Amino acid sequence: MAAPAAEVRVEIASDDDVVAARQAGRRLAEQLGLALTDLTLIATAISEVARNITAYAGCGEIVVRQIEQRGRSGVEVVARDEGPGIEDIERALQDGYTTGGGLGIGLPGARRLMDDFAISSHVGRGTTITMTKWAPA
Amino acid sequence: MAAPAAEVRVEIASDDDVVAARQAGRRLAEQLGLALTDLTLIATAISEVARNITAYAGCGEIVVRQIEQRGRSGVEVVARDEGPGIEDIERALQDGYTTGGGLGIGLPGARRLMDDFAISSHVGRGTTITMTKWAPA
Amino acid sequence: MPVPILKQGSVLIASIQTALTDTDVLRLQNKLIEQVGRYRSRGIVVDVAAIDVMDSFVARSLRAIAQMTRLRGAEMVLVGIQPEVAFAMVQLGTSLEDVHTALDLEEGLALLESLGGEAGRHGGPGS
Amino acid sequence: MPVPILKQGSVLIASIQTALTDTDVLRLQNKLIEQVGRYRSRGIVVDVAAIDVMDSFVARSLRAIAQMTRLRGAEMVLVGIQPEVAFAMVQLGTSLEDVHTALDLEEGLALLESLGGEAGRHGGPGS
Ligand SMILES: Nc1ncnc2c1ncn2[C@@H]1O[C@H](COP(=O)(O)OP(=O)(O)O)[C@@H](O)[C@H]1O
Ligand SMILES: Nc1ncnc2c1ncn2[C@@H]1O[C@H](COP(=O)(O)OP(=O)(O)O)[C@@H](O)[C@H]1O
Numbered sequence: 125m126a127a128p129a130a131e132v133r134v135e136i137a138s139d140d141d142v143v144a145a146r147q148a149g150r151r152l153a154e155q156l157g158l159a160l161t162d163l164t165l166i167a168t169a170i171s172e173v174a175r176n177i178t179a180y181a182g183c184g185e186i187v188v189r190q191i192e193q194r195g196r197s198g199v200e201v202v203a204r205d206e207g208p209g210i211e212d213i214e215r216a217l218q219d220g221y222t223t224g225g226g227l228g229i230g231l232p233g234a235r236r237l238m239d240d241f242a243i244s245s246h247v248g249r250g251t252t253i254t255m256t257k258w259a260p261a
Numbered sequence: 262m263a264a265p266a267a268e269v270r271v272e273i274a275s276d277d278d279v280v281a282a283r284q285a286g287r288r289l290a291e292q293l294g295l296a297l298t299d300l301t302l303i304a305t306a307i308s309e310v311a312r313n314i315t316a317y318a319g320c321g322e323i324v325v326r327q328i329e330q331r332g333r334s335g336v337e338v339v340a341r342d343e344g345p346g347i348e349d350i351e352r353a354l355q356d357g358y359t360t361g362g363g364l365g366i367g368l369p370g371a372r373r374l375m376d377d378f379a380i381s382s383h384v385g386r387g388t389t390i391t392m393t394k395w396a397p398a
Numbered sequence: 399m400p401v402p403i404l405k406q407g408s409v410l411i412a413s414i415q416t417a418l419t420d421t422d423v424l425r426l427q428n429k430l431i432e433q434v435g436r437y438r439s440r441g442i443v444v445d446v447a448a449i450d451v452m453d454s455f456v457a458r459s460l461r462a463i464a465q466m467t468r469l470r471g472a473e474m475v476l477v478g479i480q481p482e483v484a485f486a487m488v489q490l491g492t493s494l495e496d497v498h499t500a501l502d503l504e505e506g507l508a509l510l511e512s513l514g515g516e517a518g519r520h521g522g523p524g525s
Numbered sequence: 526m527p528v529p530i531l532k533q534g535s536v537l538i539a540s541i542q543t544a545l546t547d548t549d550v551l552r553l554q555n556k557l558i559e560q561v562g563r564y565r566s567r568g569i570v571v572d573v574a575a576i577d578v579m580d581s582f583v584a585r586s587l588r589a590i591a592q593m594t595r596l597r598g599a600e601m602v603l604v605g606i607q608p609e610v611a612f613a614m615v616q617l618g619t620s621l622e623d624v625h626t627a628l629d630l631e632e633g634l635a636l637l638e639s640l641g642g643e644a645g646r647h648g649g650p651g652s
Contacts, residue, residue, distance in 0.1 A: 139419040146451055147417065164451065164482040168490055171453040175420070219491060225373040227454045233490035276546040283578055284544065298431050301578065301609040305617055308580040312547070356618060364581045370617035398421070427612075435608040438628060462612060465620040469611035471604070471627035471636070 130155065131189035136177045136205075146170040149188040153199045156190055158259055166199055166257050169237040172230035173203040173253050179224055181207020181251065191256065198239070198258040206250035213243050267292065268326040273314045273342075283307040286325040290336045293327055295396055303336055303394050306374040309367035310340040310390050316361055318344020318388065328393065335376070335395040343387035350380050401426045403433060408440040409510060411503065417450045423459045430463055440472050441510035445503055447478030457492035464497045473498060473513045477506035528553045530560060535567040536637060538630065544577045550586045557590055567599050568637035572630055574605030584619035591624045600625060600640045604633035 132152055134145040146167040153163050170186060177184040184205025191200045210216045217235065222228035231253075235241040238255040245251040269289055271282040283304040290303050307323060314321040321342025328337045347353045354372065359365035368390075372378040375392040382388040399422060404411040410433055412426060430442060444460060446452065464474040475498040479487075487493055498513070500506040526549060531538040537560055539553060557569060571587065573579065591601040602625040606614075614620060625640065627633040 139421050143417050143419050150450070161482040161485055164480075164486045165489060167451045168453050168486040171451050171455075172490070175453070175455060225369075225378070227458050227492065229454050229491040233454065233492075236489045236491065237486060276548055280544050280546050287577070296428055296432075298428050298609040298612055301607075301613045302616060304578045305580055305613040308578050308582075309617070312580070312582060364585050364619065366581050366618040370581065370619075373616045373618065374613060397424070431608040431612050440628075462615045465615040466608060466611040468622075469603075469606045469614060469620065469626050470608060471632060 131187065133185060133187045134174075135183070135185050136174050136203075137183040139175075139178060142171060142174040142178060145174045145186040145188075149186070149199070149201060152188050152190065153257070156197060156199060156259060158199065158257070162257055162259075165237045166201065169234040169255060169257075170201055170203075172234045173201070173255075176230055177203060177205045177207070179226070181205035184250075196258050196261060198256050200254065200256045201238075203253040204250070205252075209247040209249055209251055210243065210245040211247055213245055217243070268324065270322060270324045271311075272320070272322050273311050273340075274320040276312075276315060279308060279311040279315060282311045282323040282325075286323070286336070286338060289325050289327065290394070293334060293336060293396060295336065295394070299394055299396075302374045303338065306371040306392060306394075307338055307340075309371045310338070310392075313367055314340060314342045314344070316363070318342035321387075333395050333398065335393050337391065337393045338375075340390040340392075341387070342389075346384040346386055346388055347380065347382040348384055350382055354380070401429075403429055405433070405437055405439075406507075408438070409443060409507065410434060410437065410439045410441070411443045411445065413445045414447075414449050416448060418456065420455050423456055427459050427463060431466065434467065434470065434472070440514055442467055442472070442474040443503060443506040443510065444474065444476050445478045445506075446476060446483075447480065447502075449480075449483065452479070452483050452487050452492070454490065454492055457487065457490075457494060461494060461497060473510055475500050475506040475509050475513075477502050528556075530556060532560070532564055532566075533634075535565070536634065537561060537564065537566045537569045538572065539569065540572045541574075541576050543575060545583065547582050550583055554586050554590055558593055561594060561597060561599065567641055569594055569599070569601040570630060570633040570637065571601065571603050572605045572633070573603060573610075574607065574629070576607075576610065579606070579610050579614050579619070581617060581619055584614065584617075584621060588621060588624060600637060602627050602633040602636050602640075604629050 132148045149170045150163045150167040153166050187202045215221050217232050219232045220228040239258050240256040242254045269285045286307045287300045287304040290300050324339045352358050356369045357365040376395050377393040379391045399416050467474040477500045500509045526543050594601040604627045627636045
């Protein structure tokens, strides 16, 4: 019965792509049977990290996939760009910190919206954010 | 049809010049067809950085010009002085930080008012602020 | 997708019909700023019932419109926030405490009416 | 350009006619402080309809005038803020939450009247 794990990939270069990415992520999560609230949390988190790609890196991609781990299934979102990177990740994760005149809640907010959240970033090389929402057991 | 890129330059030494600079910037942006709201955002940002020149550097200049980049057109404002420079740029960009008894929102506010915003400053040598507002696509 | 704005008496009603890009949000913002001046509006209702996501960009724009409106002595009311969208906003950290909200358009208009009592209306009936 | 100040009953009305330099703003501030004392005014209306830009300096001065007025048991109302000017103020970060606002002069006077019940008037008619 185990179908091959679903995956969608959306190139991010403009604000249309931000909407496309969050809608694609939402649909995939819906197929996995997540609740309406979780779909909205995932879509909101994707919107934040996708907008950061357009704002700070110019372009990049979002990959949303189904994952299974220790008998649980979930939705993993990977946001990847080869932009300028984040100098001080800890600070970027603080509420209100922005270098672009935003509200500065995109990254800390996305972390609160999802269950797992990790950033890997290297100045001059780019940023990868991996975040997961688990389906209820 | 491409007319030579428009440019205006205003010497800043007194508070009359602050008004002159923001009005000149506004007129140029109007010629480029920007919306009333954008004209006001640009004029307000110019007012803040021009006042800082009179307050902290004594004198300097504001240059407003039309720019084109990747098929988009916009208004670029450069505020330049050879004053004392800014010691801690990151702090100067925080809301409420002032060394002059102001509200401390001039620089962070100008960043929010414009689309792009960059400061280059060297202690003892001066400050250059470059900021851009893009015309809607 | 442009957001239609209706004028009903002295109130503007913006009814968001679909997911918005950032560009759509900025256009809506500009249109509201322009029309609130042109029509000397007393209030704005923004209906977000059809919105999929209220992220930090949308929240910031809506708050800016609310504050702009208040500076003119008028008021903005946000209506139709779906429960799951409201929940996501709280997790994200944009609970818009300073923005008036109501359940739906009808209640939003009623709220505007009652708010108008303080700033706008003078010589109201029976007082 | 000096800002004309009209005295209408117990209210001072300052009508800004054009763009103001910082010096003009400070002069207006001083003149209002002086006249509010001289005429024991109950209220001030500052009409900014003709102002092009409300930057941090103007905002700070207006807030100072409002606070000074309040300390005398009177009130200041800001009227005529254009929507795009209001929006720029919000982006800049000076939304003047603590200052009364109204759409235009007439409504500003009405608002002062209603506020007067609380702060200014004692033994007002019928209350
Ligand atoms: N993909 C990215 N590339 C480079 N820098 C980023 C990226 N995403 C976020 N940042 C940095 O982290 C800061 C905080 O991001 P965030 O919390 O989303 O707030 P905001 O986007 O409102 O600034 C940003 O201002 C930016 O400096
Ligand atoms: N052109 C400049 N030259 C030197 N210092 C400056 C300049 N512009 C701003 N600054 C410094 O940055 C601080 C913050 O500026 P700003 O945010 O505009 O607030 P304010 O002008 O109210 O102090 C100023 O107090 C000053 O120390």
